[in-house]
Amino acid sequence: MLTKFFETIGSFMIKRFEEFGTIVLLYVDTMKQVPHKPRIKLILGQMSHLGVDSLAIVSLTLLFTGVVFTLQTAHEFIRFGAQSTVGGVIAIAIGRELGPVLVGVVCAGRVGAAITAEISTMKVTEQIDALKVMAVSPVNYLIVPRMIACMIAVPILTVFGDIIGVAGGWLVATQYSGISSYVFINSIKMFANTYDLTGGMIKAIFFGNVIAVLGCYYGLNCPDGAEGVGKATTKTVVTSIIVIFVLNALLTFIIYR
Numbered sequence: 001m002l003t004k005f006f007e008t009i010g011s012f013m014i015k016r017f018e019e020f021g022t023i024v025l026l027y028v029d030t031m032k033q034v035p036h037k038p039r040i041k042l043i044l045g046q047m048s049h050l051g052v053d054s055l056a057i058v059s060l061t062l063l064f065t066g067v068v069f070t071l072q073t074a075h076e077f078i079r080f081g082a083q084s085t086v087g088g089v090i091a092i093a094i095g096r097e098l099g100p101v102l103v104g105v106v107c108a109g110r111v112g113a114a115i116t117a118e119i120s121t122m123k124v125t126e127q128i129d130a131l132k133v134m135a136v137s138p139v140n141y142l143i144v145p146r147m148i149a150c151m152i153a154v155p156i157l158t159v160f161g162d163i164i165g166v167a168g169g170w171l172v173a174t175q176y177s178g179i180s181s182y183v184f185i186n187s188i189k190m191f192a193n194t195y196d197l198t199g200g201m202i203k204a205i206f207f208g209n210v211i212a213v214l215g216c217y218y219g220l221n222c223p224d225g226a227e228g229v230g231k232a233t234t235k236t237v238v239t240s241i242i243v244i245f246v247l248n249a250l251l252t253f254i255i256y257r
Helices: 002-033 040-079 083-124 127-133 138-175 181-191 194-220 226-255
Strands: none
Touching: 002 138, 002 194, 040 083, 040 138, 083 127, 083 138, 083 181, 083 194, 083 226, 127 138, 138 181, 138 194, 194 226
């Protein structure tokens, strides 16, 4: 019984390390293809499809995050006489953490799933094999445009999300908690700085990279059939979210130490 238990764990770990190695090899191959003939039209098309179409859900997510965060904290700050710091705290929290992480998670669910579903469907219908027959690199044609598009679109979405999240916090602080607009805005000027925003954007670039590469990897390696497409999509979303949280912790140590 004990032997079977360890065999199961060993088999699981071997599969995970094998999967990790395959992803790394795909990532290296993708980075080698980046300088070669960038397909501008494909990149712009992916930015529109993956970025612009995600603006609504990102806006709603960050708006209500800012609203709820302010509802939870403003009263406590006022109780201790620190209402002059509410705006700065909200701006820093959203700019450094909540903005990039929530945008990354939302994009992992929407963008990562869309990438995997699209590429896995192409694999099942043998369109990727057709690209190889025509001497077109699937990595250069499918992965590179999506990776570049995500690395550009996710930081831009993060900036929009940060602004909307802070706006939601301002609305609650001024209309519900009784903090004046001047105090809220002046608090942001006093305590927040540009690096709070740029640090979050740096995180978002890495998140976009992870979402695109994992989405393409699971799409290219999905099992055959409709059930395989569903499993690959689920794996992309779950793995992307886990990697985003782990990567966020590592980047926070590096950027804000």
